[in-house]
Amino acid sequence: MSGPAVSVERLAAAYDGPPVLEEVSFSAEPGQSVCVLGPNGGGKTTLFRVLLGELEPASGSVEVSGRPAYMAQTERTRLDFPVTALDVAVMGTLARGRWWLPPRREERAAARAALERVGLGGEANVRFGELSGGQRQRALLARALVQDAPVLLLDEPLSGVDPASATLIAGVFDELRAEGRALLVASHDVESARSFDLVLCLNRRQVAFGAPGATLDRATLQATYGHELIVLEGGEGAVTVQHHEHGH
Amino acid sequence: MEVVDFVLDPLRSGIDRRALLELALVGSLCGALGFWVVTERLSYGAESLAHGLLPGLVLAALAGAPLLLGAVGGALAAAGLIALAASDPRTGPDAGTAVAVTGLVGLGALLALAPDSPQRLEELLFGDPLGVTDGDLAAAAALVLAGGAALVALHRPLTAMAFDSAGAAAAGLRPTLVRLALLVLLAAAVAVAVQGLGALLVLGVLIAPPVAVRAHARTPAQAMLGGAGVAVLAALVGMEVSFHAHSAAGASVALALCAAAGLGAALRPWRRAARRGALPRSLPPGPASPGPRPGGA
Numbered sequence: 347m348s349g350p351a352v353s354v355e356r357l358a359a360a361y362d363g364p365p366v367l368e369e370v371s372f373s374a375e376p377g378q379s380v381c382v383l384g385p386n387g388g389g390k391t392t393l394f395r396v397l398l399g400e401l402e403p404a405s406g407s408v409e410v411s412g413r414p415a416y417m418a419q420t421e422r423t424r425l426d427f428p429v430t431a432l433d434v435a436v437m438g439t440l441a442r443g444r445w446w447l448p449p450r451r452e453e454r455a456a457a458r459a460a461l462e463r464v465g466l467g468g469e470a471n472v473r474f475g476e477l478s479g480g481q482r483q484r485a486l487l488a489r490a491l492v493q494d495a496p497v498l499l500l501d502e503p504l505s506g507v508d509p510a511s512a513t514l515i516a517g518v519f520d521e522l523r524a525e526g527r528a529l530l531v532a533s534h535d536v537e538s539a540r541s542f543d544l545v546l547c548l549n550r551r552q553v554a555f556g557a558p559g560a561t562l563d564r565a566t567l568q569a570t571y572g573h574e575l576i577v578l579e580g581g582e583g584a585v586t587v588q589h590h591e592h593g594h
Numbered sequence: 595m596e597v598v599d600f601v602l603d604p605l606r607s608g609i610d611r612r613a614l615l616e617l618a619l620v621g622s623l624c625g626a627l628g629f630w631v632v633t634e635r636l637s638y639g640a641e642s643l644a645h646g647l648l649p650g651l652v653l654a655a656l657a658g659a660p661l662l663l664g665a666v667g668g669a670l671a672a673a674g675l676i677a678l679a680a681s682d683p684r685t686g687p688d689a690g691t692a693v694a695v696t697g698l699v700g701l702g703a704l705l706a707l708a709p710d711s712p713q714r715l716e717e718l719l720f721g722d723p724l725g726v727t728d729g730d731l732a733a734a735a736a737l738v739l740a741g742g743a744a745l746v747a748l749h750r751p752l753t754a755m756a757f758d759s760a761g762a763a764a765a766g767l768r769p770t771l772v773r774l775a776l777l778v779l780l781a782a783a784v785a786v787a788v789q790g791l792g793a794l795l796v797l798g799v800l801i802a803p804p805v806a807v808r809a810h811a812r813t814p815a816q817a818m819l820g821g822a823g824v825a826v827l828a829a830l831v832g833m834e835v836s837f838h839a840h841s842a843a844g845a846s847v848a849l850a851l852c853a854a855a856g857l858g859a860a861l862r863p864w865r866r867a868a869r870r871g872a873l874p875r876s877l878p879p880g881p882a883s884p885g886p887r888p889g890g891a
Contacts, residue, residue, distance in 0.1 A: 414764070423761070427633070427756055437750075437757070437765060486758075
């Protein structure tokens with residue numbers, strides 16, 4: 347594969363008004379993982395919407411290798427809708443076309459394999475709304491895996507999951523990077539960001555982009571989070587005080 | 595044997611058999627379609643459409659044209675007027691829709707109560723299943739075939755969109771087009787169903803069946819098939835009641851539909867408790883339902 351998997355140059359994005367995100371420039375190579383950090387309303391979901399093609403850039407350019415797979419926040423799914431974990435994973439096959447026909451045997455097999463990969467093989471026929479929070483995140487990850495995309499956009503995949511699920515999901519991330527896929531992961535967790543190849547800090551504009559060691563310093567995090575940041579004693583770590591992002 | 599005779603008596607009449615066939619055809623499609631109408635929170639839109647097409651029905655009756663033609667024209671005109679009225683940001687979509695529908699129903703009543711009107715208002719409002727024609731049955735059969743094929747073709751996109759609109763869009767679907775296809779199907783179903791059940795009662799056959807079965811279905815397909823079954827059963831019960839109690843057929847069917855919805859809703863807590871009791875104790879409880887999705891469907 348030649349060239350970056352994701353390339354963004356001087357991006358600005360807006361919703362019928364002034365820009366809610368501007369001056370964003372970064373790129374990710376195949377096999378790299380990028381943690382997108384930022385406060386609520388900082389522009390993480392807006393960036394993903396632009397990368398998905400749902401929102402036209404107000405200015406600047408965006409290039410993505412192929413159609414990216416997207417893992418939405420669990421809060422954006424309907425827990426009362428009668429679908430099983432397998433049904434959710436099968437939805438990933440819609441990216442292959444033939445939406446008007448029932449899924450083929452090999453598509454159902456791919457969905458089952460994705461569920462096995464995220465440790466949900468035994469819960470394939472359990473209703474999505476009856477899964478635990480971590481299991482739901484994994485079912486949504488399975489749907490993204492089925493899309494077999496070179497770029498995956500994951501919106502807070504580790505938010506509110508149990509430690510076992512978090513470990514399993516992190517393991518799948520490593521496998522995806524080894525397969526040469528680029529991962530962009532929106533997160534609030536400053537400490538987990540240190541395990542990524544790159545970190546992109548947003549607060550309505552790009553605050554910083556680079557390797558975690560060079561990026562996650564106190565000044566950058568305070569510029570990113572402002573008063574929502576609590577620096578732990580000794581300055582070795584930091585946490586943010588906020589809830590899940592629901593808007594843009 | 596007396597019970598069998600009691601049940602079969604209404605079906606010995608050709609008029610009643612035709613009425614039941616019409617209601618079964620329309621009910622089987624609307625009962626299935628209603629699941630998506632309720633899921634996509636289009637119940638108010640369906641009600642507005644069903645009521646707003648009244649002037650079209652009355653004008654067709656006055657002109658001696660097929661009521662189906664009037665219903666289609668009325669539905670298109672109502673959809674346009676409702677869209678226009680709902681687009682005013684000062685009042686919001688609900689208020690604009692309410693004003694537009696009230697105006698359309700008022701206009702329909704005015705036309706229907708004119709001295710030259712050949713058809714009584716209540717027949718247009720409440721329908722007349724006993725008066726269905728061969729053309730009505732043919733239209734209902736065509737609706738079942740075309741609408742059923744559309745529901746099968748749209749099943750995966752509708753399922754993905756209802757579960758997670760953003761995820762469906764990321765997988766390559768266009769939620770706006772899927773929703774438009776659903777609205778077209780809804781308008782066609784309302785235009786045909788209004789022949790048998792009338793402008794006021796057509797909503798019952800669309801909304802009551804999914805309300806009755808939704809909490810008990812494990813899959814969208816089960817909910818659709820269950821809704822179709824409830825609609826057909828309610829048509830049979832309604833026609834039985836109408837025959838034996840000498841009540842209006844359309845209204846009897848509508849009441850049977852609403853009774854089914856009430857029964858289904860009443861059984862819901864029992865089912866939920868049973869399901870909770872069946873869950874293994876080790877399964878951690880999930881978060882509460884998130885309520886309405888941001889940005890709608």
